[in-house]
Amino acid sequence: MIRARGLSCGYAGRAVLRRVDLHLAPGEFVALLGPNGAGKTTLLLALAGALPALDGAVELDGRDMARLSARERARLVSCVPQRAEVPAGFTVRELVRMGRYAHTNFFGGYGPQDDDAAQAALADAHCLDLAERQAAELSGGEQQRVLLARALCQGRRALLLDEATSALDLARRVEAFDLLARQHQRGGTVLAAAHDLNLAALYCTRLVFLKAGRVALDGPTTDIFTEANLRDIYETDIRVAPHPVTGAPQAHLVPGAGAGASL
Amino acid sequence: MAERGGDMDAPGSEAGRAVCTAPAQNAAQRPCKRPGRSLALGSALLACLLATVVLACGVGSYPSTAGQTLLALLQALGLRAGDAVDPSLAVVIVDIRLARVLLAGLTGASLAVAGAAFQGVLRNPLADSFTLGVSGGAAFGASLAILSGIAGEAALAGEARVLPACALAGALTALGLVLALARAGGGPLSGLRRETVVLAGIVVSTFLAALISLLKSLDEESVASIVFWIMGSFQGRGFEHAALAWPYMLLGAGLVFWRARELDVLALGETQARLLGLDAGRSRLWLLFGASLLSGAAVAISGVIGFVGLVVPHLIRLLLGAGHARLLPASALLGALLLIWSDVAARSVLPGGAELPVGVVTALIGGPFFCLLLARKSLGGKGREGGA
Amino acid sequence: MVDDAGQEISLPRPAGRVIALYGAFNEILDGLGRAEAIVARTNADSTPPRIARLPVIGTHMRPNIEAVLAQKPDLVLQMTGRKEASLPVDALKKRGLRVAVFHAASFAELMSVIRRVGVLTGAPAQAEDMVLGMEARLAALDAKVGATAQRPRVFFEVRSPNMLGAGDKGLVAEIIRRAGGVNCVTERAKFARLSEEELLRLAPEAYLIQRGPMNPAPLPLAKRPRLRTLPAAQNGKAWFVDERKYSRPGPQSIDAAEELAGLLHPELAAKTQAKHTAAPKAGARSKDRK
Numbered sequence: 011m012i013r014a015r016g017l018s019c020g021y022a023g024r025a026v027l028r029r030v031d032l033h034l035a036p037g038e039f040v041a042l043l044g045p046n047g048a049g050k051t052t053l054l055l056a057l058a059g060a061l062p063a064l065d066g067a068v069e070l071d072g073r074d075m076a077r078l079s080a081r082e083r084a085r086l087v088s089c090v091p092q093r094a095e096v097p098a099g100f101t102v103r104e105l106v107r108m109g110r111y112a113h114t115n116f117f118g119g120y121g122p123q124d125d126d127a128a129q130a131a132l133a134d135a136h137c138l139d140l141a142e143r144q145a146a147e148l149s150g151g152e153q154q155r156v157l158l159a160r161a162l163c164q165g166r167r168a169l170l171l172d173e174a175t176s177a178l179d180l181a182r183r184v185e186a187f188d189l190l191a192r193q194h195q196r197g198g199t200v201l202a203a204a205h206d207l208n209l210a211a212l213y214c215t216r217l218v219f220l221k222a223g224r225v226a227l228d229g230p231t232t233d234i235f236t237e238a239n240l241r242d243i244y245e246t247d248i249r250v251a252p253h254p255v256t257g258a259p260q261a262h263l264v265p266g267a268g269a270g271a272s273l
Numbered sequence: 274m275a276e277r278g279g280d281m282d283a284p285g286s287e288a289g290r291a292v293c294t295a296p297a298q299n300a301a302q303r304p305c306k307r308p309g310r311s312l313a314l315g316s317a318l319l320a321c322l323l324a325t326v327v328l329a330c331g332v333g334s335y336p337s338t339a340g341q342t343l344l345a346l347l348q349a350l351g352l353r354a355g356d357a358v359d360p361s362l363a364v365v366i367v368d369i370r371l372a373r374v375l376l377a378g379l380t381g382a383s384l385a386v387a388g389a390a391f392q393g394v395l396r397n398p399l400a401d402s403f404t405l406g407v408s409g410g411a412a413f414g415a416s417l418a419i420l421s422g423i424a425g426e427a428a429l430a431g432e433a434r435v436l437p438a439c440a441l442a443g444a445l446t447a448l449g450l451v452l453a454l455a456r457a458g459g460g461p462l463s464g465l466r467r468e469t470v471v472l473a474g475i476v477v478s479t480f481l482a483a484l485i486s487l488l489k490s491l492d493e494e495s496v497a498s499i500v501f502w503i504m505g506s507f508q509g510r511g512f513e514h515a516a517l518a519w520p521y522m523l524l525g526a527g528l529v530f531w532r533a534r535e536l537d538v539l540a541l542g543e544t545q546a547r548l549l550g551l552d553a554g555r556s557r558l559w560l561l562f563g564a565s566l567l568s569g570a571a572v573a574i575s576g577v578i579g580f581v582g583l584v585v586p587h588l589i590r591l592l593l594g595a596g597h598a599r600l601l602p603a604s605a606l607l608g609a610l611l612l613i614w615s616d617v618a619a620r621s622v623l624p625g626g627a628e629l630p631v632g633v634v635t636a637l638i639g640g641p642f643f644c645l646l647l648a649r650k651s652l653g654g655k656g657r658e659g660g661a
Numbered sequence: 662m663v664d665d666a667g668q669e670i671s672l673p674r675p676a677g678r679v680i681a682l683y684g685a686f687n688e689i690l691d692g693l694g695r696a697e698a699i700v701a702r703t704n705a706d707s708t709p710p711r712i713a714r715l716p717v718i719g720t721h722m723r724p725n726i727e728a729v730l731a732q733k734p735d736l737v738l739q740m741t742g743r744k745e746a747s748l749p750v751d752a753l754k755k756r757g758l759r760v761a762v763f764h765a766a767s768f769a770e771l772m773s774v775i776r777r778v779g780v781l782t783g784a785p786a787q788a789e790d791m792v793l794g795m796e797a798r799l800a801a802l803d804a805k806v807g808a809t810a811q812r813p814r815v816f817f818e819v820r821s822p823n824m825l826g827a828g829d830k831g832l833v834a835e836i837i838r839r840a841g842g843v844n845c846v847t848e849r850a851k852f853a854r855l856s857e858e859e860l861l862r863l864a865p866e867a868y869l870i871q872r873g874p875m876n877p878a879p880l881p882l883a884k885r886p887r888l889r890t891l892p893a894a895q896n897g898k899a900w901f902v903d904e905r906k907y908s909r910p911g912p913q914s915i916d917a918a919e920e921l922a923g924l925l926h927p928e929l930a931a932k933t934q935a936k937h938t939a940a941p942k943a944g945a946r947s948k949d950r951k
Contacts, residue, residue, distance in 0.1 A: 059548075060547040060548050079552075080550045080552045083550065084549055085550065094544075094545055097396070097595060098595060099594045100595050100596060104537070111534060111537075111538050111549045111551060112549060114534065119598060120534070333856075333858045334856065335861055336862070361864070361891075365861050369858050508823055508856060509821065509823060509824065509857060511886065620856055625853065625855065626859025627853070627854040627855055627859075628855075
């Protein structure tokens, strides 16, 4: 579905990502993990086509993304950005329907099918109660749910999420990951950048760790979610124990073991 | 793989669906609020505009009764109604008043749509053809054409194609300068930073104002006419000027209206616009080009008229929200109304048949009104939430 | 010697180095035979021809003070009219120059100005001659058109398209009256701003368009569709006239009155054609094109 080949990417000529190779097969639910500044956001923006590659290439469905039009690309991949400005004067419904921009043709406006898609996305993201509110006046967590709804409205084949649940309370966070899991079960490809290791380990079948702009680890959750790996990546003492209900590995911090200052 | 949420196969989604339907039905009526409101406002504005065309043709220093005005208008439409109107009165009502209503309407609509587009593209509520230097560029281009004699006597008769061309060239040059300046101040990914663009606009318009002053000081005898012209006025303009400008206005309006959805997406900023599939750079250029055509054509027939492009979109945004599919047409209607009545005031307020420049009237109305909007916005920014 | 600003002007001897900040003075001086006393000119003035080569000291409203001082004039002449014209006067006076300010809104005032300029520049006798000549021509004009019962309503366009017309106060108004017409603008001011609509209401029977610096490229009346129903347009009584002749008080103002009388009253022209053959034809150089 999505493949990065030798991808280097950055800002103002300064590379943040260095020669990243990554392949997401259709229907995978992958978490993108790593410490601050590892390049998670940069990789997601590059895979979503918002950031041009300095070197290497991104392929969508086997086609070089650089040759796709912005609309074609947006119909294949939808993305929830980490920091999204929400302008005043739009209702939630309008904001969500903008996800359909790439599906409209140049001459027509938004049609009934676009309204239906927006309605379905609002329902799935549990945002119907917000639909007629002013998007700019929502709380941060509510806005994150709305942006998730917009990404669903845009397309469900491939979802890229950048800290898309960071402002949600616990119940909403589980709700959001349940929703992503449902998309995954129905064949959607999901790549979620997150800081919450345990949530990632709980839901995702595969984890990708970035460190200093390179892929440090990439593999099935059960294989790579180990104490040794996590200590290596995060440079602090971390213990792993099974989840009491699902048995999925869960990470636990150890107080007084912080070594981040030496970074 | 499902495109939409309709065919869910995951367990438990049935329940989710059941939960969703109740608010969904509730919501099915609620979205009608906005469309209903915009429809109501739209038809009210349209009705006002139609009434205005007739009413505005009845005001002026030449004595005319309501009946004569109607007769003259009907006869101008080719209807055989009543006795023939006195030819002088017919000229006054049709060739002077109706023509000015048409010109003021076109200009007001153009300025308001251009203002809305500039504000949308640059995501800055203070963006306007006036503050971006586009009007100044058009004014400079046109006054250069008049003073240098390129346009000459034909320009005054509205026969010269060269005058609007010069105004448009001036408008686009000014826009190019502003964009180049803004580019120089921003990084490659920042696209157009809103502050930079408006600052660049202020620099360019100040520079152009200085150039116009230079033209004025070079030719002392024509100071009065340049001042009057720059102030903005429809005096001495007629159908021939409308004929000159409407193709550019139509083209500009077409470009902007067609891209109304893109304006919405651009409002989200560069990154989100790209993520949603919009080629933001190209879209912005086309929109800016269209808006500049609109304001350049407006300046070419009327001189510089401020505040319409600033106040009208703001007011509509307060009433209808920021969605451009509603904002643009409603702004066009309100802009037309505002400028038609400003022009009626400009030509009938002073005694003895003297006229005020209509730019003075719009500034007198627009300035305080804009302050009111600003005050309301800062005080009541959150107050609107209660109503939603 | 008192000027029209009420100030006493006394010169030890007749002025020999004169700068006029208003072009009409040059023509008066030329008429008095004192053109050689002119030492500089404003940017817009080039008559009489001999002053064209003189140094330029700026404009009527904004003379360059330094340039004026550099010419060491013993007399500077200024005409009142626009307010801006009095600003440089104060600046020049502060620097010790003698500046005489005059006002000529009628033939009587104009003649008084000519007499006083004659005194100041040492040509009182010539000034007296010029005034007497003007009085005689005015009297002849009065005799010719004074009795006429038909006095057409006249509009004098000072500037277009942002229309400015001659009001009922000023030399143009008197020229119209002396030439056997009635100014259709009754506002008691030198200029009147008015709209096309107001002009249609006034319905002038004769339409004069001045051409000159104030109105550089006016359209002929026939090319103004919105004024087509004016009686003046329908009767073909619309003419271009020379701004320098009509709007500048000077010796040529009498030519303007005679020319206009010829235009407004062609039926009377035959009587006096022997006397002033040249005037009307030379003046109405471009009759409105059809």
